[in-house]
Amino acid sequence: MTRAEETLRKKPKKWLINLVFIVAIIAALAISFSGSRINWTRFETIGISLRIMFTGLADFKFNFLFGTDPYHFEEGVVYMTLVTLAIAFIGTFIGAVLAIPFGFLASVNVVGKKIARIGEAILVIIRVFPEIVLALILVKGFGMNALTGVLTIGIHSIGMLGKLFAEAIDNMDKSPLEALDAVGANSWQKIRYGIIPQVAADISSITLYRLDINVRSATVLGIVGAGGLGASLILSAENWNWDILGTILLAIIVMVLAVDAVSSYLRGKLL
Amino acid sequence: MTKFTLENGKTVTKPFNKIWIIVGVVILLLYLFSLLIPVNLGLIQLSELKVILQKMFSPKGTRTWGDYFGYLLTLQEPLVDTLSMSFAGTLIGSLMAIPLAVLSAKNIVKKAYIYLPARTIMNLFRTIPAMVLALIAVFFVGIGVLSGIIAITLFTFSIMSKMLYEVIETIDMNPVEALESTGASKIESLRYAVMPQVTPIFLSYLIYIFEINVRSSTILGYVGAGGIGMIIKDNILYNYDRVGASIILMFFVILVVQLFSSFARGRLQ
Numbered sequence: 001m002t003r004a005e006e007t008l009r010k011k012p013k014k015w016l017i018n019l020v021f022i023v024a025i026i027a028a029l030a031i032s033f034s035g036s037r038i039n040w041t042r043f044e045t046i047g048i049s050l051r052i053m054f055t056g057l058a059d060f061k062f063n064f065l066f067g068t069d070p071y072h073f074e075e076g077v078v079y080m081t082l083v084t085l086a087i088a089f090i091g092t093f094i095g096a097v098l099a100i101p102f103g104f105l106a107s108v109n110v111v112g113k114k115i116a117r118i119g120e121a122i123l124v125i126i127r128v129f130p131e132i133v134l135a136l137i138l139v140k141g142f143g144m145n146a147l148t149g150v151l152t153i154g155i156h157s158i159g160m161l162g163k164l165f166a167e168a169i170d171n172m173d174k175s176p177l178e179a180l181d182a183v184g185a186n187s188w189q190k191i192r193y194g195i196i197p198q199v200a201a202d203i204s205s206i207t208l209y210r211l212d213i214n215v216r217s218a219t220v221l222g223i224v225g226a227g228g229l230g231a232s233l234i235l236s237a238e239n240w241n242w243d244i245l246g247t248i249l250l251a252i253i254v255m256v257l258a259v260d261a262v263s264s265y266l267r268g269k270l271l
Numbered sequence: 272m273t274k275f276t277l278e279n280g281k282t283v284t285k286p287f288n289k290i291w292i293i294v295g296v297v298i299l300l301l302y303l304f305s306l307l308i309p310v311n312l313g314l315i316q317l318s319e320l321k322v323i324l325q326k327m328f329s330p331k332g333t334r335t336w337g338d339y340f341g342y343l344l345t346l347q348e349p350l351v352d353t354l355s356m357s358f359a360g361t362l363i364g365s366l367m368a369i370p371l372a373v374l375s376a377k378n379i380v381k382k383a384y385i386y387l388p389a390r391t392i393m394n395l396f397r398t399i400p401a402m403v404l405a406l407i408a409v410f411f412v413g414i415g416v417l418s419g420i421i422a423i424t425l426f427t428f429s430i431m432s433k434m435l436y437e438v439i440e441t442i443d444m445n446p447v448e449a450l451e452s453t454g455a456s457k458i459e460s461l462r463y464a465v466m467p468q469v470t471p472i473f474l475s476y477l478i479y480i481f482e483i484n485v486r487s488s489t490i491l492g493y494v495g496a497g498g499i500g501m502i503i504k505d506n507i508l509y510n511y512d513r514v515g516a517s518i519i520l521m522f523f524v525i526l527v528v529q530l531f532s533s534f535a536r537g538r539l540q
Contacts, residue, residue, distance in 0.1 A: 050411075260394075
């Protein structure tokens, strides 16, 4: 027997564990699909549904896109897309500004381990609370309009931004701070010349990344009345107005791709 | 622009800081966008926020706290629906993503006419929010868990293929070359040189995406895709206490899954 064959035989045989694992996964999948509320008869009509969808999608509504007669400009997809973008942009800005104090609060370097734990816990709670539920609650106080969307995105973004900001602050090099101490700088000067230059690039890049995510969520927040494209999106989908839905979908795709491209270009320049 | 005269008589000019251009652009954009957000102070009723929170997190009318938490126990079925939607969707979507990810990787498929279209498909898919996928799925297969599975499968497919192809592109190519020089076929080199390098990261992404999916599937029910979200939609008009109870359940499910996910991903690394 050659050495290669010997080594091959010594290889642990894991087929039994793998088999058990695969069987378990297949069983779990089967259970997932056996949910009583799956209506398999709907599959018979899928061809008809597809035909309805594609004829609808092909019937592109230009007057709806630009908000010309019989629609008002404010009802047009172009205007609503801009509102969605505005919700995402201002919301992200508010979130980033609010996340800075939270970032400091959750950073071990700045406030010590004990307080950082509390700060982190607050951020986890904000992150875990679903965005749409937050919008659902805020709608009652701020009304069915874009302002609610801005606030929802602003508040929800704090969760992730605060965590990443805290990490950026913790990863910072502390020697510039010591150097500033040595030349007798005061706290403000330490923040201005010791901390900001180090974390500014990280913070901007994280915020741009969050803008990407927020543009996507801003499109659906309107489902609960928080402004933007969402309201017409759910109305047209529930009434099977594929012509209108197609126009909205196109707007979403173009907007998300554009924001994606701008954000990754800017992030590339920052790094 | 400020000029400084040094001791040796030379003058230095402090360079213009480009940060002011960025600050200016951000402020301009904030101003322009704020024109699109109408703020009508008459519509803001902060007291209503307190009212709704009170309604959500206390029993309604003649119901007791026992009823409030007793209702949580009746939510087993939607809870199982939410978890099974996320599980099935994550698994199927991730498996579907593997071939597309391989086709998109520049270092494996060296032909631009294959990897460019593959990437385009993936980028187009990625722009559509999961909620919209659910809306469309509900149109095809009706209200229920299946629409949720379809929506989550497509969503997972789109982000997993992107994350995975980026991993494949950064692998060490030496084992691949070594295998190919011994006469291994493309499939064999994928199996024995690429897969061992990618699998741990793939599993860690799988768990991470499962976490994202549980988060979104709790709410997908709002548009009819089954799960806890559907309970919220059904009760939002009259039974705020039930909405509140569902929100509490949702919160804990997401929290538990997130803790599990960070634990499991920590173990994988």
